[in-house]
Amino acid sequence: MTTDLSLDAPGPLVPSPLLVVEDEPVMHERLYTILVGLGYEATALSFAGSMLEARHQLSNQPFAMVLVDIGLPDGNGIELIRELHWQDAALPIIVISAWSSDQVILEALQAGAIGYLLKERDDIEISLSIRSSLRGGAPIDPFVAKRILAMMNTIASPPGASLSAKGPALTTREIEILGMVAKGLTNKEISNVLCLSRFTVECHIKNTYKKLAVGSRTEAVFEARIHGLLP
Structure with missing residues (x-):
């Protein structure tokens, strides 16, 4: 087959x-x-x-x-x-x-x-x-x-600080949506899978952009992987 x-x-x-x-x-x-x-x-x-x-x-x-x-x-x-x-x-x-x-x-x-x-x-x-x-x-x-x-984990952290503390604080929903973005799903497809409105999905993605300080889907996925938020 x-x-x-x-x-x-x-x-x-x-x-x-x-x-x-x-x-x-x-x-x-x-x-x-x-x-x-x-x-x-x-x-x-x-x-x-x-x-x-x-x-x-x-x-x-x-x-x-x-x-x-x-x-x-x-x-x-x-x-x-x-x-x-x-x-x-x-x-x-x-x-x-x-x-x-x-x-x-x-x-x-x-x-x-x-x-x-x-x-x-x-x-x-x-x-x-x-x-x-x-x-x-x-x-x-x-x-x-x-x-x-x-490679990112080898970067020295200030005393008392951890790598996770330096990373952006994304919500569980934002990480879930970003994982779908990494798989190539469109906003419409994500809204259908999660039973959310497309507007809600877009808001989550915009918030994620701000937290990661990026301007595109590719940059967001890359930064999330660097911080260990995505596999």
Whole structure:
């Protein structure tokens, strides 16, 4: 039995065209299969095997989303992420890489990536993570999230203070809603699941933004994970 991982919305509503910057042919095939399964037409997908090729394609047409590997034959993918984010801060950029060192993870996210996935995951896990990003989520591989949290826990605290005391005080409901945001649910979907009005859900999210000192869903999820409020 085949698992249907396509989006609820019709194919034309997925952000396209999409560029994949990856030099491994096997990974090209994997991502092609995954993306077509999520509703992408073959004509909406472009692949680049190097930073030079990626820059060439980006100069010829705009893209609605970019998937980037870190280790490329002619440079570091983080450099490309930084360039793309500087040109368009709203462009969703997701890392899909085998690299998982602390420095690389932080540099990629600081450069502008909204998510960080590991190639070692199976196709279904990668599919669900990309699906989450297509619906507004910020997919961070659980292993990567733990590494980020571990790094934050090494920061020295003032005498008598604890890490939890420094973090924002979110209510149980706010954390519950933020967890759904992390999974890619829209405000309307969250209101249906929790039997709340959409206005109430939006108020909770706005309050969460204020407490976390952020301005977007991606930043809210990232900050919540750093403070250990989300897995």
